[in-house]
Amino acid sequence: MTSLPPQILSWFAARAWSIHPHQHAMLARKDAPATLLIAPTGGGKTMAGFLPTLAELATGNHAGLHTLYVSPLKALAADIKRNLTGPVTEMGLPIRIEDRTGDTSATRKRRQRADPPQILLTTPESLALMVSYEDAPRIFRGLQRIIIDEVHALAESKRGDQLMLALSRLQALCPDLRRVGLSATVDDPQAIAHRLARHPDPCEILLADPGPAPDIRMLETQEAPPWAGGGAAYSIPAVLDQIRQHNTTLIFHNTRAQAEIFFHNLWLANEDSLPIGIHHGSLDRTQRERVEAAMVRGELRAVVCTGSLDLGIDWGDVDLVIQIGAPKNVKRLVQRIGRANHRYNAPSKALLVPANRFEVVECRAALEAVRDNDLDGDPLPTGPRDVLCQHILIAACAGPFEATDLYQEVTSAGAYASLSRAEFDACLAFCATGGYALRAYDQWQRLLQRPDGRWQLRDPRASTRIRMNLGTIQDTDTLKVRLKRSRGGKPLGEIEEGFAATLTPGDTFLIGGQIVRYEGLREMTVEVTRNAAKKPKVATFNGTKFATSTQLSARILRILNQPDWDDLPPHTAEWLALQREVSQMPRHGRLLLESFPHEGREYLCVFGFAGRNAQQTLGLLLTKRMEDLGLGPLGFVASDYATLIWGLEPVTAPQDLLDLATLRDGLDGWLAGNAVMKRAFRSAAIIAGLIERNTPGQRKSGRQASFSADILYDTLRKYDPDHLLLDITREEALRGLVDFGRIEEMMARVGTRLDLRRLTRISPLAAPLLLEVGKIQIKGAGIERLMAQEAAALMAASGLAGLSQ
Amino acid sequence: MSPARPHDRQDAPAGFDVLFCGERLSLLGARALWWAAQSTLVVSDLHLGKSERVARCTGVSLPPYETRDTLDRLETLIAAQRPARIVCLGDSFDDDHAARNLPLSDLDRLRGMMVGRHWVWVEGNHDPSPPNLGGIALAEFALGPLTLRHIADPAATGEISGHYHPKASLRGQFRPAFLLDRTRLILPAFGTYTGGLRSTDKALTGLLQSDALAVLTGPRPLPCPMPR
Known part of the structure; x- marks a missing residue:
């Protein structure tokens, strides 16, 4: 039994609460340099993280900041503040708790810098900003502990890399700093622990009782799901039934557009006028907050939402989670379900709704994976260098630094442990001079080396601009949507600039669950009017599409190769049986290609099961190859499991197309000019500080002639092809949107075992692809x-x- | 103004010919204006030295190749058109300091292009002082029935100007564009690092009449009604 101060013990006793075993375990390890706690939601995880802090602060002897709490969400920081202040007040502990995020007022921030509270709750971006201040050593003096919540979510993103770099600075300022990570269930706790601890410190992993297994099933409906599409409109009556039978239902969608369409259809069918809301990242903040507040008050029976609710706050009485569309990733599904249920001892209840026939198979595979506790995950990549560049600029804002010291600090962050000195120096050179082969205007470099060898900002005023552009979150360029003639009225939400560019006045689209008519663009705001149309003409705006994970794809292939499909609904079993009859099933160690004529064109379907992004890249590379071979490709479309290409000539020799070396050549040469690469470049250029999104006085000048990232990219490719940023761009694109790794994995899996089937007509498995959206024309x-x-x-x-x- | 056929001489850059205030002008896909009757090539908003100014003022080091790229393209055009006169329609340099501090190699190339040609620097808002490079520097330049100046004068007719870096979109793709009506022609920016102002901006819709054209630049110039 760990000794706790009497105030805390009596507080627990007064409520007849016992301290959970994992909370005891955390107390016992309070002096460890790093500890990772993996516990389900609702299991007192946060209290487990904070108990050692409360115990240490109970004496009232600590001056200044004691514990930093970092969470990925501003809202979570505010929530924890509420949930922690209550008990601390009731215990009568002499502890001040404050939060500091982008929403905190400037006055309050200044006061916090002068007189920090004992516990400060913040986000990675706000922490990076604090670390950049010259008085950082004073602000953080006395800091003992740092608690990182939702560390699993942070570890997979650049925000996490930035956080860990900030932590390496803090550790240099406060050598005794102890680290605690709080995580949901993950596939590879060791990898998270490696990132959390100071390299090469050990990091113990504590596993709390995971609680009862979730109750997940596929939703049974009268109607069969359609052949293709992601809307799942067929399931609306069954979903409404479920909403009626439960207190509060969360209905998750994979994309914002799908959420909008589903919400619209749900309302059309909602004859009882059940209170149902919608919540996603494109909606205006005030609208989202209204839904959140109504949720907390228990006024809503259901919320249609996307991942923006994933890291949600205490959602009251949610007793059912519905996932529309196949979960593309088992880990995300499990976390989603666990998050929604805040009752520790009751099993979470969830329903999967396949949006189309193929997703029935995908849902079945996901259910099996959950049952086997087989969480998917890709190995975490090494620390991205664009984030390192930003970190070097942050260090320079705080004051002059020695390159060797900073290098040692950086490599103490797990993700950067293998960073070579040469790589670090290249990033430093980029920050200082741009790192170009042509040395130009050296007198204006951003960082310069002082006579004593240390690096500093040439112009100290540059720190303002650098701080304004901190952060690694990549917003796509969006435009606000507002009702016409409602100047100052609330915006309805945001749409991507690319989508806005395709609209012409009179087009109708969905936002915030209502149909609006596009009227025009006015000072970078999309003006719309309400429209009573039943059906939006333009159905959708773009949303992120996740690719099915490698592990899940392998399970799907296994299901497809079962001798029969008695465990699947008859409509799906019959469809698969027909495929086996007229063609064959794709198999794990082989690559099935189907060739067939259809409506005057020649089609080729490549069943690679490599995930949407890789199948799309495969489409780009194969059509390029076909163009070279004179097969006249006209277009293609990709899904998570196949690429369908159409053109003028049939493919008879697939081995000429599918050669890894040739594909890789195509990648270097042709794909370099692709929009995907330009997007990756833009993102890297912004994070590394080459493009400033925010500049002082920007609002005033309005039309700041911004240089386009595309032009910078083209210029670099032409005049400086070996530049660091192009190298970073390639690395990012290959593992992100291009996902060439999955193509390599597929090629390794199938080797030369290609099965080309020439059919007289389209096959059952290929047919749904004809209905897929996102067809791509061959450009040029x-x-x-x-x-x-x-x-x-x-x-x-x-x-x-x-x-x- | 009157649109006519695109001219398709083998060696010449693709252009779209218009009859503007009685003069036949060719709007080149390469973002320059060719006035054959005057043997004059007009380019606007070169913004030479932009990356140097950005580094000086903000510390951000853009790829320092844009001056070279702008001069490369200008040289190609001069070789193709062999103009007797070149008019740079203002904002030729990103600021006066940039004008004085161009790398020697760039200056030499620029001087090489000026040899044997009548070269006119129209002053812009970024580069009010005449560059120390030869040629003549003017606030505005009258040529034939037309006036060439940097910023359009709302009261003027028969005017060619630059300044706004106009761009326009077709099928969702934005490109630098010429904008013109019967009395006014606005050139796209020629410089490599130059952002653009959409033709729908009220600064531009206010200057051009309702039947104005936009001619998108690119491999082939594409004329269309100016998007408003």
């Missing part, structure tokens, strides 16, 4: 021709074409 000369046609049509329509002399 084609797009110029289309633009010219459109220009000519517009000229003719306007009557201007007839004005010749």
